[in-house]
Structure formats: structure tokens, C-alpha cells
Amino acid sequence: MSQTRENVETEQSTGGHGGLSASLKAAGRWFRRAGVSGQLLTLLIVAAIFAVGTKGRFLSLVNLQVILSLAAIPAIIAVGLHQVVVLGGIDLSVEGVVALCVVFVGLLLRNKVNTNDVGFWIVPIVIGIGGIAGFVSGLFNTRLKIPSFIATLGMSWILWGLAVYISRGQTVALLDTRFEVIVTGNVFGIPILAIIALAIVVVLQFVQNGTRFGRYLYAIGGDETLARQAGVKVERIKMIVFTLAGLFYGLSAFFLSTRLGGSQAITGNNLLFPAVTAVAVGGVALTGGIGGAKNAALGALIVTALNDGLILMHVNPYAQDAVNGAVLVAAVALTIDRRKLGFIK
């Protein structure tokens, strides 16, 4: 199979005009085509630079554990978000969904404000709330027929408002410590949270490769009209994808509030940007149809490692933000398929 692919590739690359745009195209093609090898290479380069820059501290066991444990939650969020991107849309609702879910965690587990205690049931409840939120975003998108970015941006603010309203803007301290081990514990030196994230990625990747759902997801991302013609039930797949995204956000909310030992609506803030960056850096094309769960998760790992390294090197936090912004733009420039865009808007 590599025979034919290489033939086509060389043919195409000789056909382009010289200069920046051609090399950008070639790099982008390689980045997309190569599955995750581009991402693994990026990760290696990032690690090598920081290993030198921090005189080895970056590669210490403790720091690697920190990176894995910090990357887990962004990875779960990115994995939820990336399937919407594969469809050719975008999901901006994560901050609102997490805010609402976090507030529910605070109010339903043993806490300092009321007498509720649902115990372990909190996990299905909070995942369920996230799932419902995703389902409603899906309805906005498929029934009201509004673009996913508006459907989910609106949803985010609706849920954020609800979260603040329900919690009256207060922070609720948790008294329940049973779940703390999940976010702090290690098994064989590997953070439990990272193992959970890995399990999710592996399962979802199998589903994407080996089921009809996965096939239809990529068919829609490739060309929605053609997929519909072939008989794909496009709306149903979209509903599943938005709902799954919500489920993952709900789960992340549970981990976030457990790690904080309390809950407040603003826990959701600043989750969107890293997730979108992770999805793009992981090689999921914003034009849809390309990239899987493993890409989203690797993207989250790269972004986390990058920020961890910058902190170790004492880079000014504002400069870090600027670096992250540049990384997002660069990643999208490499992965986006411009032939699919009629106009750049």
C-alpha cells in the first residue's frame, strides 16, 4: 500500500509552486498522513529541548508523573471535543458544561452547605448531566439547524449562567474524601488519572476503527453530502457525538472538583483553549474527517508537556500564553485542508 501512496505523494509535491506555500503543504500532508508519528516526533523534540534547557529536571520521574497527571483531564476533554471536530464542526461548550457539573458535584456529595450525600452515584449523575447538555447542543445543531460553534457557544453560556444561579456564586467545600485517591494515587508509579484517560482513549480508538459508528463519523467528516447519499444517518451520528462529548466533560468535571476538594462554577474557566489546542496539535484537521482519539490525547500530552517545560524554565506566564496561541495557529495551519474551505472566514 505504501507504494501507491508514495507515488501519489511525489507526484503531487512536484506539481506545486515552489516556496513557502509548497513546503507548508508538504509538511501538512505529512503531518496528516502520518497518523501520530508527527505528534510523537513533536513530543520527542519538546522533551529534548526541555531536557537540555532544564538540565535534566524535565525528565525526572516526579516531573513526568506531574505531566501525566496534569495531561489526563485535558486529554479526556480533548477526546470528547475532537469527534465534533472530525465531523467538521466545533464544540465550545466545555466550560459551561464543566461549570454546571462541578456545581452539582459540590451540592450532591457530602459538603459544608447541605446534607446531601449520594456517594458513588455522583459519577453516573454527573456524567449524565454532561451527556444531557451535549444532547441538547446536538439538538440545537441538528434540529434548529444552527452552526455547531453557535449552538455550543450559546449552550456554554446557558449552563454557566445556570451553574452560577444554582450555586449562588459560592464555593462549596467537599467533606467527602473517598474519591481523592483517584486524582492523587499512582499504580506502579503511573498516576491513576492517566491510566483512566489512557483506557478511554484505547476504547474509543477501537470504536473509531472498528465499528460502523466510527466509519460514519469519518464519512461525514470527509463529505457530509456524499455520506448522506450513501445512506449514513447523519443527524443520528451527530447527536451521538455531541452527547459523547458531554459525557466526557461531565467526567472531567468530577475529577476536577475532586482534585480541588471543593466546587465552584469558575472551575470550568480556561478549559476550552487548551482543549482546542490539543485537538489541533494532535493532528485533527479542523476541516473534518481526519484524526482520532489517540491524536486528541497526544495533543493534550504535547501541550501539557510544553507548558510544564516552560514553567520549569521560569518563562513568564504571559509569554507562555503567547506561546500557546502561536502553537494553536501553527498547528491549524499545518492540519487544515484548504481545498475544503470555499472561503476563509
Place this chain on the structure above:
Amino acid sequence: MSSEAVITLRAINKSYPGVVALDGVDFSIHEKEIVGLVGENGAGKSTLMKILIGLVQPDRGNITLRGRPVTLKDPADAMHYGIGMVFQDGTLVPNLTIRENLFLCHEIAFQKLGFLLSRAMRDTARELLARVKVEVDAETPIAEVTPAVRQMVEIARLLWLSKLYKQENPILILDEPTTVLTEGERETLFSILQSIKREASIILISHRLQEIVENSDRIVILKDGRNVTEMSKANARIEDIEQQMVGHTFSADRYREDEQRDPGPTEVLLVEQLVRKRAFEPISFSVREGEIVSFVGLVGSGKEEVCRCLNGLEKADAGTVVLGGKRLSPGSPGDAVASGEGHIPIDRRSEGLALGMTVAENVNLLVLNRLKTGGLISPAQEKSNALRWIEECRIKTPSAGTLCANLSGGNQQKTVIAKWLSSRVKLLILDHPTRGVDVGAKDDIYKLIRRLAQDGIGMVIMCDTLEEDIGLCNRMLVMKDGRLVGEVPCPPRKKPSPQDIIGLIV
């Protein structure tokens, strides 16, 4: 052929607003035969095929499958009866592999416990591809294979689906299958079709009459939505078919030849050594004032690319384009328009018109600068300019404020022409100006084109049919495989015949 008819369509009628597409057409397909379906653009071929695959419902008429009446409510339904079509532009999803596309939406045949059996799929894919002689690996994404392979994959998919639905004699419809193929690929396609014929029926639509005559067992000719005639392979001659396709309505002055004028002395457009790699080799030509120059050639001859380089939509690798004495900067549509070059695109809906804007707004789009009073656009001037051009171009619209989306195709096209006319262009590139336009509006457009020429506007034109090219132009440039291979003058009443030109084209 003598065998049993698989499917019969009888007295099929279908009208669209303003056009009767099919008027009492009969059509039947027998077992194991290849039927050639021919007719000019607009003869009703594609509507008939759309009815056959359930994409369009007939207004009247009935369809029987082996004697039993059926309704084909959608393409999936038609596929259950073993009827499927390979479309010109393809229906395969580009980012999925050949294998994934082969089984798309019918993976259930390979499913176990919710997961797909990839080995079984791979084996079946290999078998299917071998049958249509495709040697490319089934794991290659569709975006990376040639149009020929895509076509074969579509055929393989249709054959497999018919088998899945237990249809013993599937019906494959191929719409212009050879336009995207090379000579060698064309031969392969037909040898495969002959082998598929042993277990299927094939409907072949093509403008290349040669291949229709060579490969069909029976030829059905449609004209203006009616059956003209049917002939068997034995007594089919290309000249007869052409005659039947065009019919007797070929009026002496269909293209308003009498109004054709000799071009003026000045050269409006001067192209020298223009070249674009992998599209066309260095080409030089000029267009004089009021001259209509027609580019003819097959798909892939490079004529489309030359025109796209002229109006800046594509960037030429080398060479110069001089318009009215000014050298155009390559790859800049803005510069082309500013220098007085107009473009009437083939797809007016997406490129030529802002459909959501009114007729007046579209007409005035390029001349807003001239319609100002005291620095602001004056509504009164806007209105008077729009009304003037609506009148001159005979745009049939309820008012200047009507949205272009609500006009017929012909009137939309007239609006596009009006827009360029009012902007005082020097050169106009017309890309299939009468495509999808009914007969009456066609004549209006020919009239407009003649008027443009009288006003001294040079034109580069590419038409739907060779006859139209010959009829309209002063001079014809023939392209083949990226090279300019001939130049044929077409003065009024001394026009060459299509047969003279066709030899140069193919």
C-alpha cells in the same frame, strides 16, 4: 435483444417549472445488454436516469420490473432492485479508503458483536477489485487514486450491493464515464463492461458517439424530452445518430449569424507564450475588438485552464497577458476586472451572481463608483442604471428589487451579462453561457452576445456544443492535450461543419 425486459418505463412525463423535461418517454432494459443513451444537453437523458434510480419521481407514466409495477422512491430503494448509477462527479467519500467506501452503510454484513470484521472485509474487497481489474491496494484513501480507479470502485460497489440484495441482473448506469479517462483507461473500462455484461445490464451515456456505437447493443436517442428513435448495433451509423439527435429544427440562422460582424483592427487582448505546467504548453493568441474567439477541445485539453489564467483565477507559470495595452499581473482576478476584463462563469449560481441580492444590486455591483452623488451612492442613480440595463438586456423580472434567486436560469444569466455590460468591459470571457438555459432565453443570450460584439467588446467563449461554438464565433482555436493544434476561421455563411473540426479535437 430478444431476452426478457428487466425494467420497462412507459409514457414517462416530467416537468420542471418552465421546462418539460420528459414528454411521454418509453424506455426498457433487457437482460445482459449494453444500451447506449444519447441526446443533446437538455434532451432529458439525466432526468430519465434520475427517475430510474429513484432520485426524481415522474409526474405521469409507469415503471414495471419484470412485468410487476413498482415505485422507486429513492436511490436506496432502487438499489434494492439492483439499479445503481455511477455519477460523473463520483459519490465516494474522499478521506475513506477504497475498502471503507466499497461497504459504506452496508457494513452490517461484516459485523460481529458490534465490531467490524476487518479481515473478511479485506478479502471481499480484494475479490471485488480483482473483478474490475483494479490493482491499487484497498487501503488507499479515495482522494489518492485516479478517477479511473474511483469509477471502477463505484462499479464494484454497485455489483456487490446487487448481489447483497440478491439481484441476478443488476442494472448499472454510467453517466459520461470516459470524460475523465485516458485513452488506455477507456479501453480497459469497455473491456470490463463487456465482461460485466455477462451478468448485468448497462446503460451507457456518452457524448462520444464513436464509443457508443462500438460498445452498445442498442442505441436509444432522445431529443427535447421525447423518444426519437432506437437502433440496433448492426445498423447504427454515427452520421445518422447525429442527424437524429439534432433533429430537423436546426434553423438556418440559429446563432444569429446574420448579425455577425467583422472584428475591428485593434487587438484588445494579446497573449504571448502563456504557460501553466501540467495544464497547457506555451500558447500565444490575440483577440480583436468585437471579435468572438471560441476555444474548443475535450475535457483536459487545457482550454479551461487557459481561460482561468486569463481572468486571474489561476496563476500562469510564465508568459504575458496584455489587455488594452496594459500587462495584467498574473493570478490576480482583481487586476483583470480593474483592467476591463469580465467573466461569465459556468456556474452562475456560485460564481457569477449574488443570489441573495436583488437584480438592481447585481447589475450595479461593478459600477457603484459611477453612481455616486456627493460621495454617497445615490439610490436614484442606482435605480435608473438598473432599469436601463434590465430593459436593454430584456431581463424578465417583476421588478428591479426582485431577488436573483427567484429568476429563471436564463434571466439570471442575462443579469450577469448586464452587470458586465454596464461596467464597460473591453474583454469578456464566457464560460458555457447557455448552459441550463431554455431555448427562448438562449436566443436572447445570442442576441446579447452579438450586441456586445457590435459594441467592440472582444470575447473568448467556450460553449456547450460544437455547433454553438461554430455558430457564434469569428475564429476558433482548437486545443488538444494542452497544445494549440488548430485555428479555424468561421465567417458568416461560410462556417465549417462540426465534422471538419472534430478531427482536430480528438
